[in-house]
Amino acid sequence: MREDVGRDSFMKLKFALCLLLLSGGPVFAQATDTPLLIGGCQGCHGASGQGGHGIPSIKANHSRDEFIALMRAFSANERPATVMGRISRGYTPEQIALLAAHYARPQ
Amino acid sequence: MTLSRRVFLSAAALPAGLAAPNLARAQAGAGRVVIIGGGFGGASAARFARDNFPALNITLIERSRSFTTCPYGNLVLAGRRDINFITFGYEKLAARGVRVVHQSVVAVDAAAKQVRLADGAQVPYDRLIMSPGIDLRWGSIEGYDEAASERMPHGWVPSLQPISLLRRQLEAMPDGGRFVMVIPDNPFRCPPGPYERISMVADYLKRAKPRSKLIALDAKNGFSKQPLFQDAWAELYPGIIEWRGASNDGRVTRVNGAAMEVETEFGEKLKGDVVNVIPPQMAAKIARDAGLANQSGWCPIKPATLESAQVEGIHVLGDATIAAPMPKSGYVASSHAKHAVACIAASLAGRAPPSATFFNTCYSHVGADYGISIVGVFRPGPNGFAEVEGSGGISPRNAALTAERRKEHRQLEALYADGWYDSITDEMFG
Numbered sequence: 001m002r003e004d005v006g007r008d009s010f011m012k013l014k015f016a017l018c019l020l021l022l023s024g025g026p027v028f029a030q031a032t033d034t035p036l037l038i039g040g041c042q043g044c045h046g047a048s049g050q051g052g053h054g055i056p057s058i059k060a061n062h063s064r065d066e067f068i069a070l071m072r073a074f075s076a077n078e079r080p081a082t083v084m085g086r087i088s089r090g091y092t093p094e095q096i097a098l099l100a101a102h103y104a105r106p107q
Numbered sequence: 108m109t110l111s112r113r114v115f116l117s118a119a120a121l122p123a124g125l126a127a128p129n130l131a132r133a134q135a136g137a138g139r140v141v142i143i144g145g146g147f148g149g150a151s152a153a154r155f156a157r158d159n160f161p162a163l164n165i166t167l168i169e170r171s172r173s174f175t176t177c178p179y180g181n182l183v184l185a186g187r188r189d190i191n192f193i194t195f196g197y198e199k200l201a202a203r204g205v206r207v208v209h210q211s212v213v214a215v216d217a218a219a220k221q222v223r224l225a226d227g228a229q230v231p232y233d234r235l236i237m238s239p240g241i242d243l244r245w246g247s248i249e250g251y252d253e254a255a256s257e258r259m260p261h262g263w264v265p266s267l268q269p270i271s272l273l274r275r276q277l278e279a280m281p282d283g284g285r286f287v288m289v290i291p292d293n294p295f296r297c298p299p300g301p302y303e304r305i306s307m308v309a310d311y312l313k314r315a316k317p318r319s320k321l322i323a324l325d326a327k328n329g330f331s332k333q334p335l336f337q338d339a340w341a342e343l344y345p346g347i348i349e350w351r352g353a354s355n356d357g358r359v360t361r362v363n364g365a366a367m368e369v370e371t372e373f374g375e376k377l378k379g380d381v382v383n384v385i386p387p388q389m390a391a392k393i394a395r396d397a398g399l400a401n402q403s404g405w406c407p408i409k410p411a412t413l414e415s416a417q418v419e420g421i422h423v424l425g426d427a428t429i430a431a432p433m434p435k436s437g438y439v440a441s442s443h444a445k446h447a448v449a450c451i452a453a454s455l456a457g458r459a460p461p462s463a464t465f466f467n468t469c470y471s472h473v474g475a476d477y478g479i480s481i482v483g484v485f486r487p488g489p490n491g492f493a494e495v496e497g498s499g500g501i502s503p504r505n506a507a508l509t510a511e512r513r514k515e516h517r518q519l520e521a522l523y524a525d526g527w528y529d530s531i532t533d534e535m536f537g
Contacts, residue, residue: 053526090484090498
């Protein structure tokens with residue numbers, strides 16, 4: 001039952017997002033950007049960012065600031081990485097901020 | 108939200124054409140989206156649409172009841188995975204509310220906005236997504252037709268020929284035998300694929316038939332992740348692999364299936380105990396019949412929305428498209444899919460398309476616990492697509508890493524390849 005309650009508030013959130021989607025151009029673009037952007041993460045880190053096969057979880061592991069700092073460190077080659085240095089340099093600061101908002105711990 | 112979702116779900120069970128009731132049609136962004144092809148592009152499009160755009164009515168048309176991936180096919184060839192591991196069904200996509208129709212498409216009528224199936228049914232659409240994959244250019248190498256491909260398997264299009272045929276021939280090959288590979292010029296499906304295959308065949312030969320050789324005859328002079336592959340071949344498989352590029356008479360122009368012999372541009376004849384011919388390719392027939400392909404045999408698309416540059420109302424995804432510098436890879440097809448669906452949803456709602464960022468990571472297994480990768484992030488550019496400057500590229504070469512870090516890097520990328528495979532196939536079929 002508790003899960004249902006959680007699901008219900010999630011649906012309410014989705015509903016609110018849908019209203020936003022319907023309400024105007026720029027908001028629409030932003031709201032669609034996140035599901036598109038996370039496609040680059042999901043391919044390895046999984047649908048919700050949970051990781052697996054040694055691939056780290058990125059789901060609620062960091063604050064927004066930590067997430068952004070981590071991506072900056074990857075793109076500056078200041079943190080050892082296999083693919084993340086090469087990947088992180090492909091995204092704009094705005095896109096990284098959207099990813100941080102999506103994956104970071106709720107604040 | 109819950110109510111409209113229920114209305115939609117019950118609508119999904121109705122026959123095509125009646126599927127979108129007036130109520131749903133009246134919703135902003137509602138519409139009938141038909142997807143042709145249930146591979147990486149089509150299956151990802153269906154799932155992404157279901158998860159993110161409940162007002163869209165999604166029909167996926169795929170002639171096969173199961174899908175065997177090209178990725179990890181080379182590991183099946185090497186005996187490191189089972190064919191069942193790389194084969195998936197469409198049941199879960201159907202359970203998520205995608206109307207899955209197992210039929211061949213015989214014609215696309217873009218003017219009437221409907222698709223005709225082999226059983227005679229007409230499927231109307233508001234927007235069409237085609238992710239048709241590739242066909243092989245039979246006869247472009249003289250003597251290489253469908254009959255010859257039984258003797259000399261391609262193992263390149265799982266729906267035409269399972270990788271298990273080449274696997275059986277490899278297993279039957281005598282120790283001390285010769286495995287000949289014929290590799291095409293660009294563009295073709297999965298640029299690093301032939302070289303992963305060289306690696307995986309060598310991995311098998313080293314373990315099971317160590318006196319054997321592999322000769323790869325290539326119609327070009329360079330290939331994807333070349334320095335990484337060649338470093339690894341020297342390290343892992345010394346004396347087993349000989350790769351010959353076009354300037355070293357690597358281009359094969361003729362094959363003789365009965366004699367198990369291939370002939371190069373300058374007339375050298377080579378016999379193999381197993382001969383794997385990966386022939387030149389083009390967009391699949393249904394795309395060419397629909398008028399989507401140009402003279403190259405591939406489909407030009409508009410970079411911002413992935414709509415066909417030749418036929419209105421049709422979005423084209425994946426290997427069939429002209430999308431360089433993006434490779435013809437499963438991950439790119441999946442990335443195309445999500446963007447096309449978002450563009451369609453925006454268009455049906457009367458909005459501008461979202462900005463496009465496309466993404467690719469291709470891992471290759473070179474040996475046990477030895478993986479390498481190429482990464483790319485792409486956006487629409489002045490002429491087609493462009494890779495984001497400073498991003499992407501291949502794994503570091505051996506010389507750039509300490510011995511300890513090198514071992515760890517290769518091991519991690521082999522492990523991450525498995526993670527990638529699980530994630531992306533789960534997204535499509537889970």
